Amino acid sequence: MILFDLAKRNIRLHWLRSLLAVVGIIIGVTAISSMGMLGNSLVLSISDSLTSVGDTIVVSPHISAAPGTIGGGGSSLKITERQVEEIRRAAGANTVVPIHTGAERITVGNEAKTAALYAMDPADVPVLLEKESGIYLRYGTGAMVGKKLAEENDLKVGESLGIGSGEERVRIVGLLKERGIGFDLNPDYAIIVPDTWFTSRYGERDYDQVIIKVRKLEDIDGVKAAIEDKLNRREQVVNVLDTRKVLKTIVDAFNQISTFTTAIGGISLVVAGISILNVMLMSVTERTKEIGIIRSLGAKRGEVMRIFLFEALILGLMGSAIGGVLSLAGGYLALNVMLQSSKYLFAATTLVYILYGVAFGIGVSLLSGIYPAWKAAMMSPIEALRFE
Amino acid sequence: MTETHPIIRLDDVTKTYPMPAGDVRALDHLSLDIMPAEFIAIMGPSGSGKSTLLNLIGCLDVPSTGDIQISGLSMKALSDDELTSLRRDHLGFVFQQFNLIPLLTIVENVEFPLILARRTSGTRERCHEVLGAVGLTPDLYSHRPAELSGGQQQRAAIARALVNDPKILLCDEPTGNLDSKTGDTIMGLLADLNRKGKTILVVTHDPRIAGYAGRTIRMVDGRVA
DSSP states (O other): OHHHHHHHHHHHHTHHHHHHHHHHHHHHHHHHHHHHHHHHHHHHHHHHHOOSOSOEEEEEEOOOSSTTOOSSSTTOSSBOHHHHHHHHHHHTTSEEEEEEEEEEEEEETTEEEEEEEEEEOGGGHHHHOOEEEEOOOOSSSOEEEOHHHHHHHTOOTTOEEEETTTTEEEEEEEEEOOOOOOSSOOGGGEEEEEHHHHHHHHOOOSBSEEEEEOSSTTHHHHHHHHHHHHHSSSSOOEEEEEHHHHHHHHHHHHHHHHHHHHHHHHHHHHHHHHHHHHHHHHHHHHTHHHHHHHHHTTOOHHHHHHHHHHHHHHHHHHHHHHHHHHHHHHHHHHHHHHTSOOTTTTSHHHHHHHHHHHHHHHHHHHHHHHHHHHHHHTSOHHHHHHOO | OOOOSOSEEEEEEEEEEOOTTSOEEEEEEEEEEEOTTOEEEEEOOTTSSHHHHHHHHTTSSOOSEEEEEETTEEGGGOOHHHHHHHHHHHEEEEOTTOOOOTTSOHHHHHHHHHHHTTOOSSHHHHHHHHHHHTTOOGGGTTSOGGGSOHHHHHHHHHHHHHTTOOSEEEEESTTTTSOHHHHHHHHHHHHHHHHTTOEEEEEOSOHHHHTTOSEEEEEETTEEO
């Protein structure tokens, strides 16, 4: 393929400026791919940490905008047992889990710490949380401990820890699996205890939040509306949070960030394209005489155009291939710096950004080659032959 | 058997170039017939239109008015791509500056028109054949043009012009960059090709070169004097 050879040899002849153009494409492709990979990993990591997949409604007391409002528990910071009953009616067959929440001082050995405390009906624990070892909570006493809290304090099933100022000793019956950040519970640094134990110890009967797990995702809007209708008809008493919507909003926001960062990478690719355009225009001017000779030998305009498009293609292919390989390193680096983990690097949706980057790199190079190639093809053979 | 139709016919050809100071008429109502296997020298002072004439016959440019026929094909009726094909298949160029492509070796330079003509088999053999015919030794074939002497480069250029076996060779001052001894051998080569049936047009300033030609066309102000 002599036309291809001509392009290749010209690149080799002007290796320095070709190299610089290739470096531009490498940077562009690496930037666009790494940014895309980072954005995608961010989205994956966020979706993973927000474990409540979207089948959850969280009801919490509404904090009134007007402080000091007095009235039948309307603006209190608790959800009463009567309100829980109304929520149960609104939720129908779906599981309703009322929860007491708080933070409490705990003692591990001689050390005092603070941990989040969740109290709920032991029967509801398996609905919301997964155990890693030991057993699930039973009625009476005992506690389950979140994974991170257990790890950091070296807590094991069968040991006991002190809860509260009275340092009442409670036995650890089970450890929970790591769950990440949730809209409902954040159990990784928490202790889960039975609600009866909580009520007898703190004398608190009202709840801090109610979690409803729907069986079918389609039920979510209906249940949400029913709760709003029963509790918030006259004034806003509770906030009803639909995790699916929140999840979507957050993932959407991260997708936008991802698109934005990728677009910034795209700018560097455009700059690289301009540098290819520049190199190619130089090449066309320098080779004007050669274009004239080739035309006089019987090369058609299309064939002249192909020589220069090959040149742009070679530059683009080299830059994109190297850029694609470097993107893996770039992505790895970006993920480790931004997410402190590279576990999403090899996800298919992340790796596909390398393909996008490479495709964009080749596309931009070819696009940059079109005008110089066209200019070369449209030259008058006589003018070109006269060029010195 | 002799062909009676001209291989090149110019019919009332005018070529004007638009210039800021007004149009310049390089060829002025020129009519000319050239028969197959003629050896023609085109002479005349600078600006007389001899290069324009060669470019028009070479299908590198088109007449402003009038028509040119090459091997019976009328230029007027042809598109740019068709003119290019005509040039590729019927015409060979030899330039004063040799005009070999610097990035290609000698044999690749000669092979180039074959590839443009979509010849796929036996191209190297054909190149060796024509390179041998112009008197270049095989040790030079893989060299780049810059590594050869002027005479050797012009031989390679003639080989390249011959490789597609055109009927017509157009030579623009083919000995202008060569010493007189080398110039004579190149002209001897052209004369030999003419004896084998090629139609040859040589543009030259040198009356000695014109001596090789069977007919001399003298140009003055875009007309045949």
